[in-house]
Structures are given as C-alpha cells and as structure tokens.
Amino acid sequence: MILALIEHDAVAPSGTSLEALTLARQIAAATGEPLHALAVAGDAGKLGPSLGDHGVEVLHAASFVGDDAYAPRAWARAVLAGAGAGGGQGAARAVVAPASDRGNEVMAYVGAIAGLPMVANCVEVAPDADGSGWRLRRLRWGGSIVEEAVLEADGPGLFTVAPDSVAAEAAGAPVATELRAFEVALEERDLQVRVNEVLEPATQGVSLTDARVVIGGGRGVGGEDGFAVLEELAELLGGAVGVSRAVTSLGWRSHQDQVGQTGCRIAPELYIACGISGAIQHMVGCKGARNLLAINTDADAPIMSKADYAVIGDLHAVLPAIVAELRKELAR
C-alpha cells in the first residue's frame, strides 16, 4: 500500500494534505499498490467521503489514550503503526505527507525511529525501473532549485510534498473509503514533547498572508522612519506592509513583517515592491502574488525581470506622489 498522512480540522483535510494525497495516488498508480490514508485524533472518521473522492481505499484513524494534544513522536508512532498495518506484503511501500511544519516534523521522527531516510519537499516521486528504489525531484533553496535524486531504502520510502507544487486533484473514479479505527500504544517518551498550551492571536488588522495588496519595502526605504509612506499607502488600499530580510536584519522592522524563504509567503492580488532588489530569498516568499509592481531606482535590478509593472525612480519621490494621486481618486 501507499500511505498518505492527512492533516485535518475534523471537518476536512488541509489543502496541503490533498496535494500530498494527489502525489500519493500517482505513486499508487505507478506501483500498482492500493492507496490508504492515515489521520490522527479528532473525528477523523468524518473525513471518509472527501478521501473517497481522492481514491483512498482505507482510512486508518489513529487515536491515543488520554488527551489528544499534538505530540510529534506520538503521531510518528501512529504513522508507523498504520504503515505496518498490512504486515509483510501489505505493509506500506511509501509514506507521503505534506511538507507542512507538522508533516515534516512527524516524518522526520518516522525516519529517525525506523532508521530510514526521509526526503523533504518532493514534487515528483516514481518507482525506479527494477522497483527497488525511487526516482524523485525535490525542492532546494525554498524552491529556487530542483534536485533530481535517486533513493535506495531498505524499507518504505518516506516523502513530504512541497506546498503549492502538486495540484490537488480528485481521483477519476471515487471509491467508498473503509474506516479502520485503531488505538496507538505509546511510551512515556512519545509524549515528552507535546503542545502544552495554545496562545490564540490578539485580534489585529489585515494579516500579511491574507492581504489583497501588500506594499513591500527593502533596503531602499533607508530606515525605520521611511516606512511611514508605505504604511500610508497600505492603509489607503486596505493592505499590509511586508519587508525584505535586509530590513529585518537591520532591525528597521519586526521579523513578523518579513516576506521570504525565512519569513512568510504571501499571495496577494498585487504586490508593490519598493526599493527591493529581488534576491531569491525574498522572491520565493512573494511568487504567489498575481501581479507585481516594482518601484526601483535601478532599471536592471533582478526584480525587474519578474515584475509585471515597473516605475523607475526613488520610492521616496514616487510613493508620496501615488498617495496624493490615490487620495484624489478616492475622493471622487
């Protein structure tokens, strides 16, 4: 079997889980193995119908004795139990999970406990010609480089699937998913690291990841005070301000505002990048933007080759003019 780890909110699988499930189904088709899924805690049984649409023949619904606070090692034990459920020939040939924080974490534990390599951020996986190993493609450098690799493992292949790289698609023919609930036997050590408390966010304005418009500022903004005009424009457009890593490293803005490989990923309708050169560290964070307007003094900056629109000039002259023009427009 090919086993897919599903993250869910007790109602539906997460988007990245469906992407991982799609890759798992491709592997199942290529290997002639049945497709199974595994979900932990909550009311995983409710997921049956949506998983059936994705071709899942069996859903292994794992539960633990005691509370169900997230504990990565306990989840890994659930995955290992599910992967071995068929025994012998029926055991998993591959386990596929989303490359989310939890997906990567759980699969790293699975690899550590089972003594098997875990391959993160895959975008393609297929059995090799003689069926003993795998050929795969995975992302490096936040998606700026694709690695082509071969994996030889003396056990199931362990893969996580890079977000937004495999389009989630339902199966051609839906199946009825059989539910197999089981309880996972745990050791004390499995619960040593567990979520002890969840702190809900204080309500605040438009979040960077949800904003329809993001005004980005880079080193060209020149200092902490330079952001006033970006804030002003963001407020007029109902958007949020994001920054490059250069800005947070200089201490001009909090890291929470950082867009990039080590910051957040944004996907607005419009991203206005001001005084940002376009280092790949930043660009992998904003490649989800539908439209990119770059404002830069350097017409040859790398960001220009990725922009839809450009204004050549100093943001300190351009932005106040846009704000003034926009106020006129909005006052009409």
Add this chain to the structure above:
Amino acid sequence: MEILVCIKRVPFVGGTVVLTDDHRQVDTKFLGFTMSPHEECAVEEAVRLVEAHGGSSTVLTVGAPEAEEQLRYAMSLGMDRAVLVDAGARELGPRSVAAEIVGAVETMRSAGAGPDLLLLGNEAADTGDFQVGILVAEALGLPCITGVKELEVAGGELRATRERGRAREVFAVSLPAVCTVKEGLNLPRYPSLPGRLRAKSKPLATSEAGERVEQLRMQSLVVPREERRQAEVLGHGADAAGRVVEVLVELGVVKR
C-alpha cells in the same frame, strides 16, 4: 549551562542562481558564504543565554574546511570555541550530518562537558531537509522542539513557543534538550572589532567525518525555467503616479 550550536556554511545567493557546468552545485565563483539564516539566530540565542546564565558555548559544523570562516564569525559574536568536522568537498546527507553531530556530542560528554542545550536551525537554507535536529535528539535520547520562535530557560526547564498559523504553540521540556529555531527568534548582533580579534585566537578543534553510504543520492540540479516577464514601465519618478493609480483601478484593487 553548556550550549552547542550546529551551523551550516551556505553560499550567499543573490538575485539569480547559477549552477556549475556539471549541474551538481551552485556556482560559487562570484559568491560569498554565510551560515543559514535560522542558525544566525541560534548563535545569538546561545550567546545571550550564556550571558544570562553563565556556562559556555560551542559552535560546530560538519562540512568543508572553508567553513572555518563561519565558525570564526560565530566566535566573533561571542561563542567560546568551535568544532569543525571536516567532510572535505563531499555533500553529506542529513543522516550522515546527524551521526557526526552525535559523535561530537558523545566526545563532549565523555570529557565531562556534554551540552545541556543543543540549538540547530529548523532547516538548512540550501538542502532544507528538516530533520537533523530530530535525528540528533532521537540518537541521544533527548526531547526536541522544532520551529522555535521564543525560548526561555529557567531552573533546568526549557519553555519554547512556535507559530501555527496566527496562533502560537507552547512546549515545555526538561534539559538537556534539542531545539531547532527559526529566524525571528531574536535580532542577531553584528561582530565588534574586539570580538573579531578575539575570535582569531579562540580554540578550534578539527576532526575527520567518517565514510558513510548515502541512500538519497543527488543526480543533478536544475534551475526551473521561469517565464521572464517584460515589465510594463509605467513611468519615471513621481510623474508615474497617475498611471500607477490607473493600473490599481484596472486590477480592481481600487474601485472606481
């Protein structure tokens, strides 16, 4: 408190990635090197913890001998000593790197100076394998908290917080423990001139990495072809403002 920080030397990649002719590495002819961003925060945190709680700090890397540059940099920020596990020009996979770190920790332990806290980056900037910290923790029988953005040590307890969407998850474990951290944990300092001078004479121990069979073998690297867009130039300087607002309307960002 004894703290061990593990770092990785990576090229400082700018606006475009260029590969070597054999398509097996990033071409670094014209690039400088740095440590992965998350690890800069791990170093900063270790220096602050030793300042606050006493003890000492060690920075370790498994990689090319040239990684001495990153070890000296970490020592210029306040790390006390360094360990270089020399793997030559080989690119070791995460399981091999973890095994080398575990070996180094066992050496420290047998010398009576085993670390109370191990800090690593959540993932390396280049290969992004997301597992070395967990592999090390499992081999040493220690708890591991990943993706940490806030960290507090008091009375042998470690309390760490990480983000999940807009909420935050809190974990608490007893030391010794392993933490993998993310950028944003703190704002790393820059080295001072005296710090740079001191770093030159701080102790650096070198050992050889073992020979290991990699089960995951990279065949080649590819830079995905991106459609190179021809940006529509809306104008120069402040004179472009009128046209910019027109585009905002066209895109539906501003309603007319």
